[in-house]
Amino acid sequence: MDDRSARLYHIFVESFLPLLKAGVEFTIPLTLVSFFFGLLLAFLTALVRLSPVTPLKLIARFYVWIFRGTPLIVQLFIIFFGLPSIGLTLSPFLAASIGFSLSVGAYGSEIIRAAIISIPQGQWEAAYSIGMTKNQALRRIIIPQALKVSVPPLSNSFISLIKDTSLAASITVTEMFQKAQQITARYYEPMLLYCEVAVIYLIFSTVLSSLQNRLERHFDLHSSNKGSRL
Amino acid sequence: MIEIKQLEKAFGDHQVLKGIDLNIEKSKVMVIIGPSGSGKTTLLRCMNLLEMPTKGALRVGDFQMTFGEGNVPKQKDILSLRRKSGMVFQSYNLFPHKTVLQNIMEGPVIVQRKKQEEAEARALQLLDKVGLKEKAQAYPEQLSGGQQQRVGIARAMAVNPEVLLFDEPTSALDPELVGEVLGVMKELALEGMTMVVVTHEMKFASEVADQIVLLDQGKILEQGSPDDIFNHPKEERTKSFLSRLIDPI
Ligand SMILES: Nc1ncnc2c1ncn2[C@@H]1O[C@H](COP(=O)(O)OP(=O)(O)OP(=O)(O)O)[C@@H](O)[C@H]1O
Ligand SMILES: [Mg+2]
Numbered sequence: 242m243d244d245r246s247a248r249l250y251h252i253f254v255e256s257f258l259p260l261l262k263a264g265v266e267f268t269i270p271l272t273l274v275s276f277f278f279g280l281l282l283a284f285l286t287a288l289v290r291l292s293p294v295t296p297l298k299l300i301a302r303f304y305v306w307i308f309r310g311t312p313l314i315v316q317l318f319i320i321f322f323g324l325p326s327i328g329l330t331l332s333p334f335l336a337a338s339i340g341f342s343l344s345v346g347a348y349g350s351e352i353i354r355a356a357i358i359s360i361p362q363g364q365w366e367a368a369y370s371i372g373m374t375k376n377q378a379l380r381r382i383i384i385p386q387a388l389k390v391s392v393p394p395l396s397n398s399f400i401s402l403i404k405d406t407s408l409a410a411s412i413t414v415t416e417m418f419q420k421a422q423q424i425t426a427r428y429y430e431p432m433l434l435y436c437e438v439a440v441i442y443l444i445f446s447t448v449l450s451s452l453q454n455r456l457e458r459h460f461d462l463h464s465s466n467k468g469s470r471l
Numbered sequence: 472m473i474e475i476k477q478l479e480k481a482f483g484d485h486q487v488l489k490g491i492d493l494n495i496e497k498s499k500v501m502v503i504i505g506p507s508g509s510g511k512t513t514l515l516r517c518m519n520l521l522e523m524p525t526k527g528a529l530r531v532g533d534f535q536m537t538f539g540e541g542n543v544p545k546q547k548d549i550l551s552l553r554r555k556s557g558m559v560f561q562s563y564n565l566f567p568h569k570t571v572l573q574n575i576m577e578g579p580v581i582v583q584r585k586k587q588e589e590a591e592a593r594a595l596q597l598l599d600k601v602g603l604k605e606k607a608q609a610y611p612e613q614l615s616g617g618q619q620q621r622v623g624i625a626r627a628m629a630v631n632p633e634v635l636l637f638d639e640p641t642s643a644l645d646p647e648l649v650g651e652v653l654g655v656m657k658e659l660a661l662e663g664m665t666m667v668v669v670t671h672e673m674k675f676a677s678e679v680a681d682q683i684v685l686l687d688q689g690k691i692l693e694q695g696s697p698d699d700i701f702n703h704p705k706e707e708r709t710k711s712f713l714s715r716l717i718d719p720i
Contacts (some may be wrong), residue, residue, distance in 0.1 A: 366521055367564035371578035371630050372554040374546075381581055385568050 249433055256424050256434060260441055264310075267334070271406045271416060274338050276399055279345025286350035291357060301350070308347035314408050314456075316340050321412040335407035336415075341402060348398055356391035356404035357383060371395065389460045396453035398445050417441060472497045472634055473518060474666045476540075478527035480513055487513050489689040490527070495634070495682075498663040502676040505686035506712060511669040514686065515638050519551050519556045529655030532633045555580070557627030559641040563619040565611040571598065571622050572607040578630040590629075597625040601655050606640065634665040642671060651655055673716060677701055685709055689701040 289301040307317065321336035331339070360383050368378035410419035421438035425431050473495040480488040487510045495501050503511050510637075516522040518531065524538040532555045536548055566574050572594055579590035598604045601621035611619055620640055627635055637656065641649040653675050660666060660679050670676060676683055677697040684694040685706075693700065693709045704710050 268651055361564075363560060363562055363564035366558075367523060367566065367626075368562065369553065370519060370556075370558035370560075371626065372582040373578075374550065374552065374633065381577065382566055389568070 249268055252424075252428050252433060253437060256421075256437060257441075259424065260417055260420055260438055263415060264441055264445065267414060267416035268403070268406050269410075271334065271337055271341065271409060271414070272399075272403050275406075276342030276345055276402055278342040279402075280349055280395070282342060282346030283349025283353055286346060288354035288439065290350065290354055304343075305347045305350055308343050311338065313344050313405060314411060316344065317412050318334065319407060333409070333412050335373075336412055337406070337430055338415050339379040341406065341409075344405075345402060345429055349395060352391050352394045352398070352433040353387065356387040356394075358392070360386050388428060392453075392457055392460055396450065396456070399453070403446050403449065404442060472499075472532065473528040473667070475518070476526075476528040478514075478517060478521060478529060479525050480510075480517055481525045481691045486519065486523070487689050488558055490710070491689075491691060493665060493684065493691070493694075495518040495665065497633075497665055499681040500660045500666045500668065501682045502653045503686055504671070504673075504676065504712075505692070507708060508691045509686045511686050512583055512638050515558075515636050515667060518634075518636055519553045519558055520544075541656065543639060549601075554630065555632060556634045556636055557632035559620070559623050559627050559635065559637045559640045561643050563611070563616070563623045563643075565619055565622055565626070567611050570607065571603065571609050571611070571614070574611070574622060575629045577624045578626065578655050583630060594625070595630060598622075600628075601625045602651070615648060616644045617651045620644065620652045624652075624655055624659070625640075628659075634667065635659065637666065637668040637670070639669055641670065671716070673701075673713075685712065687712070691717065 286301045286304065290305075292298065317337060317340040320340050321331065321333060322332065324336075343388070364382055365378055366384065371382070379426050386440045392422040406416055409416050409419035410422060415423075417438055425434045428434070473493070475491055475493040478488055478493075480591065481488065491514060503514065505511050513522055517524045518529065523544065526539045528535065528537045528595040529552070530536075531552055534548075534552045534555060536544060536552055538544065565571075566577065569577065574590065575594040575597060576587075576590045579585040579593065580587060583591075593703075594609065595704070596603060598607055601624055603618060603621055603625070606614060606618060606622075611622070614622065623640075624635075640656070641652050646654065653672060656666070657667070657675070657679055668676075668680075680697050682694060683697055683700040685692045685700065687708060693704065693706045700709065704713065
């Protein structure tokens with residue numbers, strides 16, 4: 242092994258644990274927290290948009306419109322750098338979590354709404370015909386089927402989110418990508434370090450998508466409705 | 472059991488039902504026939520308010536409602552009236568994420584708040600009646616069309632409705648599966664279940680119906696016993712409708 246290769250190998254090995262540590266300490270928690278709250282928000286927003294309460298519906302539509310129509314990084318900058326000027330200073334991690342949750346909420350609500358709409362009308366009618374109220378029909382019949390339909394697209398959002406958390410570097414969260422930038426600044430080996438961090442992102446998303454497959458199979462065992470119209 | 476007075480239904484400005492008067496007596500079977508688009512499905516769906524009539528009055532059991540301008544039906548009344556009937560759909564509409572047993576227990580447990588064990592015992596009893604006791608744990612997709620429809624009937628029966636409504640229950644089935652469903656329906660009729668059946672199965676109609684109603688262009692063209700309708704029809708249009716059924720070209 243020549244000197245250059247030895248040096249690269251050394252830096253690679255040296256950096257791996259710090260990068261992984263940043264990933265486990267920040268990237269993964271940021272992803273999980275944001276996805277959890279994002280899903281709650283998505284669910285609420287979808288239900289509000291399908292409800293008959295007009296003012297709430299308008300608010301929900303406005304929210305989705307804003308967060309789908311503007312770049313995530315701009316949203317993060319407004320939350321972290323902008324809000325302090327109106328007296329609201331948030332820690333980088335909290336600002337990032339809020340930004341990502343709002344973004345997941347906006348996209349996720351569209352996924353869930355589409356899934357609910359895709360359940361055949363006959364399912365509503367069957368629920369009503371045995372005397373259910375609208376809420377009972379939603380809770381017992383429609384939502385369980387809609388959730389199954391929305392698992393694949395929501396899993397996609399989840400994978401996207403893992404990668405999008407790298408944007409938190411721009412608002413000073415020392416997540417994995419920020420860490421890679423810091424190490425690069427020390428060794429001047431951008432090719433090596435950015436490829437290395439890419440590999441770790443790849444590992445994270447691969448592991449998490451295998452969990453997704455398992456989740457899909459779990460749902461498959463319990464029914465076969467693919468949301469198709471009868 | 473069901474009393475319908477001057478019932479009208481319009482979709483936008485398309486008048487589909489144009490003043491229907493009908494009486495369905497307890498323990499009787501009424502079969503509704505008529506050409507495609509005549510409003511049979513709409514009429515049946517009005518009876519449990521899956522469609523909201525635009526005018527007229529409807530009584531099911533002891534619950535009466537009137538419809539018309541400025542008369543917005545209350546959600547509570549809709550539920551009360553709807554809970555007096557059960558419905559069997561052309562495309563079965565079983566809940567695909569629930570087992571056969573869960574499909575049947577859903578109404579009793581969730582709507583009527585019956586105890587789990589009580590509901591399960593009753594569900595198994597109904598499954599036995601439709602000949603599917605061994606399929607209790609199966610999912611709908613694992614059943615044939617005929618089996619699914621029999622589960623559909625058991626699900627509708629499970630909430631102890633005063634009347635069962637059937638909308639072409641056998642027309643999505645392969646011919647060899649029609650018999651098993653009609654057999655179950657015939658049995659229910661013999662046990663005194665009040666039934667309203669939209670169907671093209673004329674043999675079933677003539678054997679089981681107490682009364683046949685011929686609907687045409689949103690109006691009742693003729694009604695009477697199977698003998699009246701099939702052997703002594705009064706209206707020319709009844710004759711031509713029946714002859715088209717026998718010799719469909
Ligand atoms: N939801 C709806 N919106 C608008 N028009 C409708 C709706 N449902 C039914 N119609 C119309 O009402 C008329 C009667 O329909 P309906 O389904 O009651 O007929 P049908 O007698 O059951 O026919 P078929 O034998 O083909 O089932 C048709 O012209 C149909 O297009
Ligand atoms: Mg019809």
